[in-house]
Amino acid sequence: MEKQKALYEYVLRLADDSLILGHRVSEWCGHGPILEEDIALTNLALDLIGQATSLLNYAGELEGKGRDGDALAFLRYEREYKNLLLVEQTNGDFGKTIMRQFLFDAFRKPLFEKLQHSSDQHLAAIAEKSLKETKYHLKHTSEWVIRLGDGTEESHNRIQESLDALWKYTNEIFYKDDVDSVLIAENIIPSSEEIKAEWTKTINDVLEQATLTIPSNNWIQEGGRKGFHTEALGYLLAEMQYMQRAYPNMTW
Amino acid sequence: MVTEKEIWNYLEEVFDPEIPVLTVVDLGVIRSVELIEDKCKVVITPTYSGCPAMKLIEEEIIAKLNEKGISSVSVDLTLSPAWSTDWITESGKQKLLEYGIAPPQDEVDKSVLFAEPPKVPCPQCKSVNTRMVSLFGSTACKSQYQCNDCLEPFDYFKCLK
Ligand SMILES: [Zn+2]
Numbered sequence: 001m002e003k004q005k006a007l008y009e010y011v012l013r014l015a016d017d018s019l020i021l022g023h024r025v026s027e028w029c030g031h032g033p034i035l036e037e038d039i040a041l042t043n044l045a046l047d048l049i050g051q052a053t054s055l056l057n058y059a060g061e062l063e064g065k066g067r068d069g070d071a072l073a074f075l076r077y078e079r080e081y082k083n084l085l086l087v088e089q090t091n092g093d094f095g096k097t098i099m100r101q102f103l104f105d106a107f108r109k110p111l112f113e114k115l116q117h118s119s120d121q122h123l124a125a126i127a128e129k130s131l132k133e134t135k136y137h138l139k140h141t142s143e144w145v146i147r148l149g150d151g152t153e154e155s156h157n158r159i160q161e162s163l164d165a166l167w168k169y170t171n172e173i174f175y176k177d178d179v180d181s182v183l184i185a186e187n188i189i190p191s192s193e194e195i196k197a198e199w200t201k202t203i204n205d206v207l208e209q210a211t212l213t214i215p216s217n218n219w220i221q222e223g224g225r226k227g228f229h230t231e232a233l234g235y236l237l238a239e240m241q242y243m244q245r246a247y248p249n250m251t252w
Numbered sequence: 253m254v255t256e257k258e259i260w261n262y263l264e265e266v267f268d269p270e271i272p273v274l275t276v277v278d279l280g281v282i283r284s285v286e287l288i289e290d291k292c293k294v295v296i297t298p299t300y301s302g303c304p305a306m307k308l309i310e311e312e313i314i315a316k317l318n319e320k321g322i323s324s325v326s327v328d329l330t331l332s333p334a335w336s337t338d339w340i341t342e343s344g345k346q347k348l349l350e351y352g353i354a355p356p357q358d359e360v361d362k363s364v365l366f367a368e369p370p371k372v373p374c375p376q377c378k379s380v381n382t383r384m385v386s387l388f389g390s391t392a393c394k395s396q397y398q399c400n401d402c403l404e405p406f407d408y409f410k411c412l413k
Pocket of ligand 1: 401
C-alpha cells in the first residue's frame with residue numbers, strides 16, 4: 001500500500017471516530033440528567049465534531065477527488081465509515097455514555113500525545129490542538145466513572161453493566177493492518193503497543209478506584225475499521241444525513 | 253497606503269462574538285497580518301477545535317477591513333502552534349475580570365487526572381473561598397464556579413495549555 005493512500009485511510013478512521021461519537025454525544029443536548037452535565041456533554045460533542053471537521057477536511061485533501069469534509073461526513077454509505085464499533089453504540093443511560101467516552105478518551109489522549117510529533121505536519125497540528133481538549137474530556141469522564149462506580153449500589157451496578165456491555169468492543173481500539181504498518185515505518189503514527197500500554201494503565205487505575213471489575217469474558221467483536229458495523233450505525237446515519245439526502249447539496 | 257501596524261489597530265475594533273468585551277487581538281487568535289501590495293492576509297487560530305465563533309470572526313475581520321477601505325482581504329486558519337490561554341493579553345485579562353469572568357490562573361497541568369481544581373478568586377468580592385461547580389461552562393473555554401462568600405455564580409476562563 002502506498003503512503004498517501006494509507007494516510008488517507010488512517011485519517012478517515014480518526015475522523016469517523018470523532019464524527020460518530022460527536023454525533024452520539026450531541027444526542028444528549030437538552031436531555032442531560034442535570035444542567036451542568038447537559039452543558040458538559042454538549043461541549044464534549046462540540047470538541048469532537050470540531051476535531052472531525054479538521055480531520056475530514058484533511059482526509060478530503062489526501063484523497064484528492066474533490067470531496068471536502070462535508071461531502072465525507074454526509075454523503076457516504078454505512079460501509080464506507082471506518083469508525084470503531086465502540087463509538088457508534090447507543091447512549092443508554094448517563095453511566096453508559098460516560099463509560100463509552102472514558103474507554104475512548106483513555107485511548108485518544110496517549111494517541112494524540114504521540115501524534116503531535118508525527119512526521120506528517122498536518123496530522124501533528126490537528127493532534128496538538130485536539131490533545132488539549134481530550135485531556136479535559138478524560139479528566140471529566142474518569143471522575144464520573146469513579147463517582148458512579150464507588151457511589152451507591154444502584155450507580156455501581158448500572159455502570160458495571162455498561163462496562164460489561166461495552167468491553168467486547170475495546171479490543172478493536174488496537175486493530176492493526178497494512179495501513180498502520182506503512183505509516184509506522186514512515187514515523188507518521190506510533191505503534192499500537194505503545195498506546196495500548198498507556199490505555200491499559202489508565203483503565204486499570206480508574207476502574208480500581210471505581211471498584212469496578214473488568215469482565216472476565218473475553219469474547220470480542222470488531223469490524224468497524226473494515227466498514228462492517230453494528231445495527232446502531234444505520235439509525236445514526238439516517239438522522240445525521242437526513243438533510244443532505246432529502247435536499248442534495250443544500251447549504252445554509 | 254495602509255501599513256500592517258494600522259491593520260492591527262483596525263483589528264482592535266473586531267470583538268469576539270461570545271465574549272464581546274474582548275477584541276480578537278486581546279484573545280490572541282490573530283497569528284499574523286501580512287500586506288502584499290494592496291492585498292491583506294490575516295491568519296487566525298481557533299481557541300477550541302469546534303469553536304462555532306471562528307466563521308463569524310472571519311467574516312467580521314473581512315467586513316471591518318473592507319469598511320476601512322481595504323478591499324482585498326483573505327483570512328486563513330492555522331492549527332499549529334495551538335492556541336493557549338497564555339496568549340490572552342494582559343489588558344484582555346483585565347477586561348475579563350471587569351466583565352465578571354475570572355481570567356485563567358497559572359495552573360500547573362502536569363497530572364491532568366485528579367488534580368485539585370484551581371483556586372479562582374471571585375470576580376465580584378475577590379474572595380478565594382470559591383468552588384468549581386462544573387468543569388464545563390457556557391462555552392467550551394469556560395468552567396462554572398461559585399463564590400462561597402458572596403454566593404455569586406461566575407464563569408472561569410479555564411486554562412488551556
Ligand atoms: Zn464573591
